[in-house]
Amino acid sequence: MGQFWIFVRKEMWHILRDKQTLFVLLGMPISQILIFGFALSNEVKNSKIAILDHSKDLTTQQLIKRIESSKYFEITDYLSHSSEIEESFKKGDIKLAIIFSPDFEKNLYHSHEASVQFIADGTDPNVGTTLVNYGSAIIRDYQDELLGEKKLPYQIKPEVRMIYNEQLNASYNFVPGVMAMVLLLVCSLMTSVAIVREKELGTMEVLLASPLNPFFVVISKSIPYLFISIFNILSILFLSYFILEVPIRGSVFLLIAESILFIITSLSLGLFVSSIAKTQTSAMFGTLIGLFMPTLMFSGFMFPIDNMPVPMQILSNIIPSKWFFIIVKSIMIKGLGYMSIWKETLILVLFTILMIFISVKKFNKRLDIE
Amino acid sequence: MNADIIIHVESLTKKFGDFVAVDNISFDVRKGEIFGFLGANGAGKTTAIRMLSGLLQPSGGKASVMGYDVYTQSEKIKAGIGYMSQRFSLYDDLTVIENMKFYGGIYGLSKNDLNHKIQEVIGILKIDEFKNQLVKSLPLGWKQKLAFSISILHNPALVFLDEPTGGVDPVTRREFWELIMNSAHQGTTIFVTTHYMDEAEYCNTVSIMVDGRIDAMNTPQELKKQFNSQDIHSIFVNLARQSTRKEFE
Structure with missing residues (x-):
């Protein structure tokens, strides 16, 4: 276990040394929330x-x-x-x-x-x-x-109410979406790139020749990003609550716990990508095209899933962001509790276990060369 | 088995598909010697070293390192050896001290031992002024010497060096070999691959690999007698000419 933390410490050194990337990682969610909150809007005004x-x-x-x-x-x-x-x-x-x-x-x-x-x-x-x-x-x-008083003899008058979001505030929709996007980017992209970088530089070979458990190598890479992501969730929630006035109607603890679950899901996706990719470039394209684009398209954040053709709707089910998006909306906006989201939670848990299982299988203990 | 033997290899073979990278090699390495593994690029040196250090599963044959079987006890082998890969293996964006702390740490050195070792290495390499600089700012020769010192930070009984002097100037190569011999004097067994034939003279035993086979193996003096040659270089060139393996085929 001591060796594990030595490895985590080394990852922290890497991240702290690269100030620009760190700045982007911590600043991205803040700028996203502010841009979506004030500049980009689906509302039609003026x-x-x-x-x-x-x-x-x-x-x-x-x-x-x-x-x-x-x-x-x-x-x-x-x-x-x-x-x-x-x-x-x-x-x-x-x-x-x-x-x-x-x-x-x-x-x-x-x-x-x-x-x-x-x-x-x-x-x-x-x-x-x-x-x-x-x-x-x-x-x-x-x-x-x-x-006025003169009523028509027959009249059906629809009485419309937009529940959960009476003012039709668009932030209610995009805050959960931004959370899914940011967590996926930070966790999957950064973890997979960090692991593949060691393969590319040749240091992975030396690590594998050491007594360090190879699985520790990859797990310890994800620990710093776990902390960065938790910070990101808190900054997103803080900004959206106090500046965009998005309510958190359900339990904050449940919300954070579910977010941590999704972070682990994203990390496992990063592991999966790094078990396939051989270069940093392919890891980057893999996460952007394989994970990020589907999140934008199929999570229900930008385009309603119900309007898609049936094959697309079925496809959307394998996008973990979709389930996280539903969970966050349920807790934050609808104020629902654990009982209403256990199915979505279970899907994320099973998905994560599957990803970790496949990655470990693929991550050969011995060096996969030539 | 003789207690003096630290590596015992018998008919070791590695195939990648149809390609036989290492073809039925056998040899012994004695404790405390410098064992030189010579060969052209693509002769199978790296593959052999990876099998012996527990990185790669052999396709056939037998091999034991420090008494541990390479098939089943690779974890024990890894804990006992030092390994310096042919690619540069330090972290450029970490300082000299951080690199030492990291590698010493993953081999389980205690804080005291580690600090002691770090001071020792800084003294031997005379790099006190560079110790808090990023590794990327060091000249290549320094980096290679540092990489070697780090690979033996945990005092392994055996260290594998895969082309440690590639791309280094002659003066630094000379200094590098002084480090290696110094470490051999203290009892560390050195298993080193190279394609600089002058370096063969430093070795106690030289084996020459061609097309995955060991075509010649003996002390440098005996080899020269056996092939009736002035230097290892011409022996090597004669043997390597018989190679049928083209590098990129």
Whole structure:
């Protein structure tokens, strides 16, 4: 055991000596959280829109005022003719055009039917749909007020509530995603590169010729990254709780315990990669393409898994980040306890054991040369 | 078996697929001698050394090192030997002292012994001024001498040196061999591979490997008599010419 800690101490020397890498490892989660929190956002705010009002009456004035005062829209163009609509889109500024038909108010009160047209920029379908929904909601509200006490004879009115995230705060989704990404990067990438570096430099040969248990060699490499990762989790949770105001509704201890489990999963993936890769470059590409890309695509963090074709959905099950993502969301956002996530936890545990088992099998005690 | 024999090898063979890297070699190494393993690149020297140091499982034959069987007791062999690989094996981004602390530590030296040894090595190599510098800032010759000193930090009875003087200038090679002989005087058995024929003169026993076989083995003096030659170099060139193995085939 003494030799084990001597090896860990040596790994610490390596890491502390390489200040730039250490800075990146510790700073990356902080910058990721801040970038995702403040710069990148799926929310649609202050979208530029154009208004074409053929009617110019009191009702349309009131509607336009409401649209203008909403935080989602910023009216930049007031058009006077339909031919200007396309021009306005082509300039690339506006995302939505709202067109009120002629005699809007008259039609509304006399024939009880007035029409308003939404033309949205479909190049980004999500933004287009969202803007149309926001616009429709404003019109609907206005209509409800007009009706006042007079109820329609038949009416089905959906009452919508976004539970767990009433404000539709995007941070609720990406904080768990960033956690999965950062842990995977630090643990898998750094561990596999550190192990393969010894193979590449030739020092592995001397280590294998020493009485040191070869398995210690690889395990002790992962210990410093375990500590760095725990620091990363704490900094991510701290920032998201205090700055992005993401709640931690469930048990903090459970959350940290599950994160440590995922760290060990990522470390085992790093071991697995290093048992195959022969050079640092191949270890790096292996982790980025084999582990990092699938995490982005199949964990449910960026793209909803339910929308994928069935084969892809099945494939997503072997991505450990997916299960960790579900676990973190359940604990942090939904406030669920152990009983609700034991299945996902069990999958991670089994996956980790499998990875370690395969890596140990592959990591030949004797030198695999030629 | 004779108690004086530290390595006993009988018909040792290693195959990689169809390729026979080491072909049925047999020899004994006596305690305290410098045993030189000569051969061209690709003759099978490194493969032989890896089998004897417990890194590689042989395909056939028998071998025992310090009385331990290479097939079943490689862990015991590893604990008792020193090993210096043909590739540079120190950590460039650690200091001289850190490298010594690390390698001494994994061989289980106690803190006191280790500090004592470190002082001793610093004294012998006269590297007091470099001791807290990163290894990468040392000249190659110093690095190789340091690597050798580290491989015998734990006082092994036997040390394997795989082409320890590759790429080193003649003066430093001379100094390096002084270190080796000094260590042999203190009773360490040295098993060394090289392709510098002048170094063969330092050895008590020389064996010449060609195509995985040992084609000649004796003391340098006897070899010269046997082949009726002035120096080991011409013996080697004559033997190596018979090689049918091309390096990159």
